[in-house]
Amino acid sequence: MKIGFVGLGIMGRPMALNILKGGFDLTVWARRAESMAPLLEAGAKGAASPADVAANCDIVVSMVSDAPDVEAVALGAGGVAEGAKPGLIYIDMSTIAPAAAQSIAARLAEKGVTMLDAPVSGGEVGAINAGLTIMVGGEEAAFEKAKAVLACMGKSVNLIGGSGAGQVTKACNQILTGVTVMAVAEAFNFARKSGVDAGKVREALLGGFAYSRILENHGQRMLDRNFKPGFKAWMHQKDMNIVVQEAHRLGLMLPTSAATAQLFNAMVGSGLGEEDSIAALKLLEGLSGG
Amino acid sequence: MKIGFVGLGIMGRPMALNILKGGFDLTVWARRAESMAPLLEAGAKGAASPADVAANCDIVVSMVSDAPDVEAVALGAGGVAEGAKPGLIYIDMSTIAPAAAQSIAARLAEKGVTMLDAPVSGGEVGAINAGLTIMVGGEEAAFEKAKAVLACMGKSVNLIGGSGAGQVTKACNQILTGVTVMAVAEAFNFARKSGVDAGKVREALLGGFAYSRILENHGQRMLDRNFKPGFKAWMHQKDMNIVVQEAHRLGLMLPTSAATAQLFNAMVGSGLGEEDSIAALKLLEGLSGG
Numbered sequence: 001m002k003i004g005f006v007g008l009g010i011m012g013r014p015m016a017l018n019i020l021k022g023g024f025d026l027t028v029w030a031r032r033a034e035s036m037a038p039l040l041e042a043g044a045k046g047a048a049s050p051a052d053v054a055a056n057c058d059i060v061v062s063m064v065s066d067a068p069d070v071e072a073v074a075l076g077a078g079g080v081a082e083g084a085k086p087g088l089i090y091i092d093m094s095t096i097a098p099a100a101a102q103s104i105a106a107r108l109a110e111k112g113v114t115m116l117d118a119p120v121s122g123g124e125v126g127a128i129n130a131g132l133t134i135m136v137g138g139e140e141a142a143f144e145k146a147k148a149v150l151a152c153m154g155k156s157v158n159l160i161g162g163s164g165a166g167q168v169t170k171a172c173n174q175i176l177t178g179v180t181v182m183a184v185a186e187a188f189n190f191a192r193k194s195g196v197d198a199g200k201v202r203e204a205l206l207g208g209f210a211y212s213r214i215l216e217n218h219g220q221r222m223l224d225r226n227f228k229p230g231f232k233a234w235m236h237q238k239d240m241n242i243v244v245q246e247a248h249r250l251g252l253m254l255p256t257s258a259a260t261a262q263l264f265n266a267m268v269g270s271g272l273g274e275e276d277s278i279a280a281l282k283l284l285e286g287l288s289g290g
Numbered sequence: 291m292k293i294g295f296v297g298l299g300i301m302g303r304p305m306a307l308n309i310l311k312g313g314f315d316l317t318v319w320a321r322r323a324e325s326m327a328p329l330l331e332a333g334a335k336g337a338a339s340p341a342d343v344a345a346n347c348d349i350v351v352s353m354v355s356d357a358p359d360v361e362a363v364a365l366g367a368g369g370v371a372e373g374a375k376p377g378l379i380y381i382d383m384s385t386i387a388p389a390a391a392q393s394i395a396a397r398l399a400e401k402g403v404t405m406l407d408a409p410v411s412g413g414e415v416g417a418i419n420a421g422l423t424i425m426v427g428g429e430e431a432a433f434e435k436a437k438a439v440l441a442c443m444g445k446s447v448n449l450i451g452g453s454g455a456g457q458v459t460k461a462c463n464q465i466l467t468g469v470t471v472m473a474v475a476e477a478f479n480f481a482r483k484s485g486v487d488a489g490k491v492r493e494a495l496l497g498g499f500a501y502s503r504i505l506e507n508h509g510q511r512m513l514d515r516n517f518k519p520g521f522k523a524w525m526h527q528k529d530m531n532i533v534v535q536e537a538h539r540l541g542l543m544l545p546t547s548a549a550t551a552q553l554f555n556a557m558v559g560s561g562l563g564e565e566d567s568i569a570a571l572k573l574l575e576g577l578s579g580g
Contacts, residue, residue: 098484121498121499121500122498133494133495133497133498135494137486156494156497156498158490158493158494160486160487160490160491160494161485161486161487161490162485164484164485164486165484165485165486168480168481168484168485168486168491169481169486169490169491169494169495171480172477172478172480172481172491172495172500173495173498173499173500175473175476175477175480176470176473176474176477176495176500176502176505177499177500179469179470179472179473179476179546180469180470180473180500180502182469182545182546183465183466183469183470183473183546183547184466186465186469186544186545186546186547187462187465187466188462189542189544190458190461190462190465190533190536190537190540190542190544190547191458191459191462193540193542194388194454194455194458194536194540195451195452195454195455195458196427196450196451196454196455196458196459197450197451200448200450200451200459201450201458201459201462203448204423204425204446204448204450204459205423205459205462205463205466207423207446208411208412208423208446208463208503209411209463209467209503209504209507209508210411210462210463210466210467210470210503211502211503212466212470212501212502212503212504212505213498213499213500213501213502214499214502215466215502217499218499243480246480246484247480250480250483250484250578251578251579252479252480252483252574252577252578253574253577253578254476254479254480254574255472255476255549255550255552255553256469256472256473256476256546256549256550256553257473257476257480258549259545259546259548259549260545260546262545263545263546284542284543284544287542287543288540288541288542288543289541
């Protein structure tokens with residue numbers, strides 16, 4: 001089975017390298033030649049465009065930034081649809097809106113291409129050590145064919161439902177992680193401004209129903225004042241914007257998600273966008289006397 | 291060491307029984323005689339008032355509803371302060387505002403009584419099986435004397451800081467559990483209204499950073515549509531009101547906590563107050579077409 005990979009950034013590069021390590025024949029393309037170089041050195045073939053990748057492959061994976069990029073890679077001039085052989089499976093692993101993923105999948109289907117939406121969580125570290133959580137939406141037959149490739153990149157690979165279901169699951173993940181980060185930041189600032197040691201509060205609560213991986217891991221980093229990303233605030237802002245837009249489309253009230261989206265907006269507006277999302281603590285502290 | 295216990299409701303009764311089981315001499319008082327009966331049968335002595343309890347004890351524990359009740363038990367006519375021998379330790383295990391706890395402690399100190407604030411989490415089940423998490427504020431010397439008694443009721447007993455620190459920690463616990471319940475309810479409603487199986491979303495996310503005990507435990511109960519308390523929504527509403535009031539007093543912005551407090555208000559207003567706090571899911575569903 002020949003695999004293609006489009007988009008070789010911070011996430012895409014290690015993911016593509018892990019497909020190579022898995023023993024697959026790999027063809028890559030990225031906008032910038034220097035992004036392709038490490039893959040070519042490792043044994044991948046280079047292509048001239050996503051269409052050129054598609055012409056040589058059974059499965060094409062993409063990892064880009066946003067819905068317009070996915071749209072261009074999949075359906076634009078020189079895109080996957082242009083070069084695809086019948087039966088090609090296209091797996092987009094970017095995080096985009098469920099509705100956008102469904103729309104792209106529907107248009108690809110008209111051209112004989114089957115799309116899976118397969119966004120990930122686990123960040124750069126998970127991409128490097130093949131420890132990503134991969135949430136997949138689409139047809140089961142395509143998922144079964146693609147499984148071995150996805151397994152090169154992640155330790156938890158699940159088909160959740162039809163087209164868009166992977167993106168819906170990722171949105172739920174961003175709701176839970178984003179809101180919990182804010183709740184921990186609020187609790188820690190509340191403790192500190194009440195004259196109580198937030199570290200002792202965290203320790204006392206880890207054993208009970210307040211336990212979350214965010215309290216344990218991100219909470220410790222907050223106490224250490226270690227705001228290096230990790231996961232940048234502007235990226236979580238982008239993902240919460242998807243949640244808020246979907247809520248608008250579906251007519252859903254999501255009050256804590258909406259408050260969290262606003263806090264990420266304020267972080268980006270306050271110059272905290274390039275820091276980890278846990279720098280929300282600094283924002284809250286700054287609003288109550290530092 | 292002779293122990294007293296005031297307030298023998300759903301939580302207080304099993305807690306007092308566990309002190310008896312720990313081998314302590316126990317004197318009890320409750321407003322209603324029928325609340326005292328099971329304790330007297332189990333070997334406790336009855337008293338005529340909190341002052342009467344205090345006159346016979348080295349440590350008096352109380353477990354009542356709200357700050358005015360604690361105030362009455364501690365400082366009212368026939369209260370603990372009236373009967374206390376010098377050096378008495380008074381441990382209030384109710385959940386009240388940190389500022390109220392500090393104020394009561396200060397007035398008791400003037401009368402020679404040392405107060406610990408020691409609210410709990412773990413609910414009725416934790417009270418029955420002596421598995422409560424107990425968060426303590428006050429002086430270390432008093433905590434050391436009281437530790438053996440507290441250990442009869444809880445498996446995790448921590449001195450967090452000075453007077454009020456136990457209540458601050460409990461408030462942080464209620465922020466984390468309350469906000470996380472709402473985040474899980476929002477994520478599940480989002481998934482369902484997007485046509486995706488919330489159970490599959492939960493399973494896919496349990497292995498990653500979205501993991502929380504609330505997602506695991508309360509999330510499963512939401513999927514089972516099991517809204518029996520557990521912890522009633524009106525009680526979480528009361529606790530989030532403490533958080534919001536303290537935030538006002540301290541000048542703190544707590545956006546996800548505030549949204550959560552509003553959701554609990556809406557639950558009580560919608561007739562969901564007697565259900566478990568996870569019935570927030572029903573509230574959100576009802577706002578988006580059931």
